[in-house]
Amino acid sequence: MRVSDVLALLAAGADEAEVLEDYPYLAAEDIRACLEYAAAQTDHAIMTAS
Template sequence: MNTPLLERITFNPKQCGGKPCIRSMRIRVTDVIELLAAGLTPDQIVTEELPDLELEDVTACLLYAAAKRNHPVLQAA
């Protein structure tokens, strides 16, 4: 899946242990996913919890997580 939204997800081995972050900030994709799992809405995340984010960042996190979970599984014959 190649979408411009996924370009918001960045990797830097010197930042957050190389974990995927949002737009080179020290906000990890997992931080956003955990907030969503805790019941916060995307609007709450960007207005109350992580005001440096944009709604598109939250969508990018979801797309990234979905792409990672949907990887092909190879089985030995």
């Protein structure tokens, strides 16, 4: 399962318990890792032309 799949489920309103029930091969730590990865991807330097 891709990180984007987990994030899409959460964005669609599924809570952690639902995701874990539907995908028993995932653990709560996997969901947190997906969220951490997504957060890290949004934390980048912004450069502006002057």
